[in-house]
Amino acid sequence: MLEVREIEKAYEGQPLLRDISFDVHEDETVCLLGPSGSGKSTLLLIIAGLEKAESGRVLWDGEDLTPVPPHLRDFGLVFQDYALFPHLDVFDNVAFGLRMKNWSPERIRQRLAEVLGLVDLAGFEQRRVTDLSGGEQQRVALARALAPDPRLLMFDEPLGALDRALREQLLAQLRRILHETRLPAIYVTHDQAEASMIADRVLLLHEGQIVRQGVIADVWAHPASAWAAEFLGVGKVVDGMVLDRRSRVETPYGVLTVKCLHEHKRGQRIKLLLRPADSNAGVAISGRAADVVFQQGRFKVTLDNGLFVYMDTAPKKSQQLSVKVQIECLE
Amino acid sequence: MRLPLLQRAKRGAAPRSWLATSPGWVGRLLLWLAPLSFLAVFFFMPFARILAYSFSWEALSAGNLQLALHTLGFTLYQAVLSTLLTLLVGLPAAYLMARFAFPGKSVLRALTAVPFMLPTVVVAAGFNALLGPRGLMNLLLMRGLSINTPPITFVGTLGAILLAHVFYNTTIVIRIVGNSLSRFDPKLEQAARSLGADRRRLWWHVVLPLLRPALLAAAVLVFLFDFTSFGVILLLGGPSFATLEVEIYVQSLYYLNLPLAALLALIQLACTLIFSIVYTRVITASTVQTAPRSAEGNLRGPSSLREKLFVSAMVLVISLLFVLPMAALPIRSVSQLEANRGQRGEVAPGFTTQYYTELFVNRRNSITYVPPFEAALNSLGYAAATVILSLAMGFPAAWGLVKPGPLERVLDPILILPLGASAVTLGLGFIVSFGRWLIHPWMVPLAHTLVALPFVIRTLQPALATIPARLRQAAASLGASPFKVWQTVDWPILRRATLSAATFAFTISLGEFGATALISRPEYPTIPIAIYRFLSQPGGLNYGQAMAMATLLMALAAAGIFLIERSRLPGAGEF
Numbered sequence A: 001m002l003e004v005r006e007i008e009k010a011y012e013g014q015p016l017l018r019d020i021s022f023d024v025h026e027d028e029t030v031c032l033l034g035p036s037g038s039g040k041s042t043l044l045l046i047i048a049g050l051e052k053a054e055s056g057r058v059l060w061d062g063e064d065l066t067p068v069p070p071h072l073r074d075f076g077l078v079f080q081d082y083a084l085f086p087h088l089d090v091f092d093n094v095a096f097g098l099r100m101k102n103w104s105p106e107r108i109r110q111r112l113a114e115v116l117g118l119v120d121l122a123g124f125e126q127r128r129v130t131d132l133s134g135g136e137q138q139r140v141a142l143a144r145a146l147a148p149d150p151r152l153l154m155f156d157e158p159l160g161a162l163d164r165a166l167r168e169q170l171l172a173q174l175r176r177i178l179h180e181t182r183l184p185a186i187y188v189t190h191d192q193a194e195a196s197m198i199a200d201r202v203l204l205l206h207e208g209q210i211v212r213q214g215v216i217a218d219v220w221a222h223p224a225s226a227w228a229a230e231f232l233g234v235g236k237v238v239d240g241m242v243l244d245r246r247s248r249v250e251t252p253y254g255v256l257t258v259k260c261l262h263e264h265k266r267g268q269r270i271k272l273l274l275r276p277a278d279s280n281a282g283v284a285i286s287g288r289a290a291d292v293v294f295q296q297g298r299f300k301v302t303l304d305n306g307l308f309v310y311m312d313t314a315p316k317k318s319q320q321l322s323v324k325v326q327i328e329c330l331e
Numbered sequence B: 001m002r003l004p005l006l007q008r009a010k011r012g013a014a015p016r017s018w019l020a021t022s023p024g025w026v027g028r029l030l031l032w033l034a035p036l037s038f039l040a041v042f043f044f045m046p047f048a049r050i051l052a053y054s055f056s057w058e059a060l061s062a063g064n065l066q067l068a069l070h071t072l073g074f075t076l077y078q079a080v081l082s083t084l085l086t087l088l089v090g091l092p093a094a095y096l097m098a099r100f101a102f103p104g105k106s107v108l109r110a111l112t113a114v115p116f117m118l119p120t121v122v123v124a125a126g127f128n129a130l131l132g133p134r135g136l137m138n139l140l141l142m143r144g145l146s147i148n149t150p151p152i153t154f155v156g157t158l159g160a161i162l163l164a165h166v167f168y169n170t171t172i173v174i175r176i177v178g179n180s181l182s183r184f185d186p187k188l189e190q191a192a193r194s195l196g197a198d199r200r201r202l203w204w205h206v207v208l209p210l211l212r213p214a215l216l217a218a219a220v221l222v223f224l225f226d227f228t229s230f231g232v233i234l235l236l237g238g239p240s241f242a243t244l245e246v247e248i249y250v251q252s253l254y255y256l257n258l259p260l261a262a263l264l265a266l267i268q269l270a271c272t273l274i275f276s277i278v279y280t281r282v283i284t285a286s287t288v289q290t291a292p293r294s295a296e297g298n299l300r301g302p303s304s305l306r307e308k309l310f311v312s313a314m315v316l317v318i319s320l321l322f323v324l325p326m327a328a329l330p331i332r333s334v335s336q337l338e339a340n341r342g343q344r345g346e347v348a349p350g351f352t353t354q355y356y357t358e359l360f361v362n363r364r365n366s367i368t369y370v371p372p373f374e375a376a377l378n379s380l381g382y383a384a385a386t387v388i389l390s391l392a393m394g395f396p397a398a399w400g401l402v403k404p405g406p407l408e409r410v411l412d413p414i415l416i417l418p419l420g421a422s423a424v425t426l427g428l429g430f431i432v433s434f435g436r437w438l439i440h441p442w443m444v445p446l447a448h449t450l451v452a453l454p455f456v457i458r459t460l461q462p463a464l465a466t467i468p469a470r471l472r473q474a475a476a477s478l479g480a481s482p483f484k485v486w487q488t489v490d491w492p493i494l495r496r497a498t499l500s501a502a503t504f505a506f507t508i509s510l511g512e513f514g515a516t517a518l519i520s521r522p523e524y525p526t527i528p529i530a531i532y533r534f535l536s537q538p539g540g541l542n543y544g545q546a547m548a549m550a551t552l553l554m555a556l557a558a559a560g561i562f563l564i565e566r567s568r569l570p571g572a573g574e575f
Helices: A040-048 A090-100 A105-118 A134-146 A164-181 A192-198 A216-221 A226-232 B025-054 B062-099 B105-117 B120-131 B136-145 B158-182 B186-194 B199-227 B231-237 B244-253 B258-285 B305-333 B354-360 B372-402 B406-420 B423-439 B443-466 B469-477 B482-511 B514-519 B527-535 B540-566
Strands: A002-011 A014-024 A029-033 A055-060 A075-078 A152-156 A185-189 A201-206 A209-214 A236-244 A248-251 A254-257 A269-276 A283-295 A298-303 A308-311 A320-330
Touching: A002 A040, A014 A040, A014 A209, A029 A040, A029 A192, A040 A075, A040 A152, A040 A185, A040 B186, A075 A134, A075 B186, A090 A105, A090 A134, A090 B199, A105 A134, A134 A164, A164 A192, A185 A192, A192 A216, A201 A216, A201 A226, A209 A216, A209 A226, A216 A226, A226 A236, A226 A269, A248 A269, A254 A283, A269 A308, A298 A320, A308 A320, B025 B258, B025 B372, B025 B406, B025 B423, B025 B443, B062 B105, B062 B158, B062 B199, B062 B244, B062 B258, B062 B305, B105 B158, B105 B305, B105 B540, B120 B136, B120 B158, B120 B231, B120 B305, B120 B482, B120 B527, B120 B540, B136 B305, B158 B199, B158 B231, B158 B305, B186 B199, B199 B258, B231 B244, B231 B527, B244 B258, B244 B423, B244 B514, B258 B423, B305 B540, B354 B372, B354 B540, B372 B406, B372 B443, B372 B482, B372 B527, B372 B540, B423 B443, B423 B514, B443 B482, B443 B514, B482 B527, B482 B540, B514 B527, B527 B540
Parallel strands: A029 A185, A029 A201, A075 A152, A152 A185
Antiparallel strands: A002 A014, A002 A055, A201 A209, A236 A248, A236 A269, A248 A254, A269 A320, A283 A298, A283 A320, A298 A308
């Protein structure tokens, strides 16, 4: 089991990672989800031992890995741009880690047949990696990381450079492989769709801190912070001022009533999440349709006041609409 | 001085202009008339004479062949050793430059580039000023230890030759291998590390294989320069270290054995040709490409103790190697450290301008003695003539090459051929072809023009090719007359290239030693020849004057290098 404890890292004087602590259990895929520049990749490099943290520790089964150099950590890494060795063919790329472990040629050949079969690349052994397509290169990179049978797999935006259809196909394959091998994995991405497909658990990273972690459905249901709600696109976040103890809050959309977990004082400023309502239950707010985008079988309609909802039929541009939203209290 | 050899211009890319309204066959031939007839008379004819000489019975005697073979062997030996040593210094230096950011880095980089363009006499004089029998180190040690003989034996050893070659060519390794290293994707290293490769295996299995094309290219190039080196070997090693170049010089000037010299020149030329072909193969065969990335991405400050030690040690080594010889020269030229010839008793060490003032005095009152001041005048005159001649030949040739037709495709390599011939071979060609005319001093700038012409063409041609037709059309549509167009569009671009080419020609001519050593008349010496003479004469005063002249030449060359660097077209590339 991987334990990451209180990692701190600065880059050019600016804090990049702050107090990062989390665990990765056996047979679990944890997803580090966050925008570019949130320090996700650096965190992977620190876990791999390829970067040094200012403070904090990385442990495996209770053993502190700080003195263990990267080549002895036995963690597999898969990069966004694959980082295949251009001077080696597919076979030699995948065999690289096995050769480093001084495996016999016979054993290497057996293992290669195994992993290349696992990623559907049997017969590609002698191909030059520079001649492969992006998806094939990514599968070679995966096979290369899998081959030495690492105790942990780490993915740094592995599908970022691929088109959507290919991404989903590879993601399904990856999920199957992770399931079959029962390897613990850390998956870094900025794409929540990817995260929701692969992750058992997500860690939301914002400005170098883990702001929320949990099963993705829970995180979606309770984003807990304004930033998380906006990053995930759960709904529209608005500022409000508490008017009285009966949970009436003044907002740009008028005075709204909201139930919060704890009480707020009068005059206190809070943030509200206006989530598109699935049923007809919810508060009606009206506005004009400003933007309509077809998304996965329905239309995402953004109003001129910034709210968005999902509709089955596309409204006309500038059409006056009354939409239903659920109002939630953030933090 | 050897940069543009590698700076093959991309031809035919940009739209062109009044040149593009290309002259017909007749026009083109007229354009080529001057440069081609010049080359025919002063390069190909002498070259044919050398061939004729070397295939005579006189040349192909058993004794000659044995000497030639022996000389070739030593030439290869010293070139291989020099190349290995250069790689030994150059590879860590390239790694330092490609991977680490540290204070003073740009200065260090500029510093390593300077020797590459310095005249050989200056480099030889610099090492002499530092480590020679009258150099700073020896004189200071003799004074400090109260001994009468110089404790360091440097000049006249193979070590001196090797060190000077390392000094000269390390920058090639830094540039070529360093460029390749800095474009290296750090993820490849991270991937290898995460796959279980320790540092040693990372280098052996990933970094070195990927660097191989760059390493090979750098090694072949360094080898080529070491193979054809002349000035440093003659000045620092002495005639006993007979490379092909030195032997050609010795045989033609001292033994007057022109057939043997011609045979050696032929061997030299053949080898150079072979190595050049190998080099071209190597750089075109470097197919394995990692993802291109910005060079700055890989730079960082040294973090671990090991890295800090490496960076400090390398900065120290490079600074010592490059600063000491170049600093020793001007320091030695103003230091009185020993008695002059004829002076008796103890001499107080200290600052002196005597070596400089002596340059203007004909102390010996002899007719054959030419005061250094006159040598400088000769040099400046030759350089000016070289500039005019090489621009006159270079402009039409560069124009012709801008839009290459079938004619130009044949002519292009022909124009660059003189580069492959060493300066000493050019000199020998002049001797066997124009022996009787060599009493005329104007033969020297002709030879210098041959050396400078390929550089001038390679500097002018990219500039001519980059003048975009659109600019010209825009200017014309805005109401500019053809002359105005030329004045406002063409000339500002050409001016820089012309200045650069002229400076190249000027600096090459000032520092040229190989050809000049063979063909210049004793009564018309140039600065490098005068330095060589002073260095080979006894006495502290002569030595001091050599130092003073070499310092002046170094300053002139440095000014030239600075001018060329400043007028370099953006994006024209380092190599």
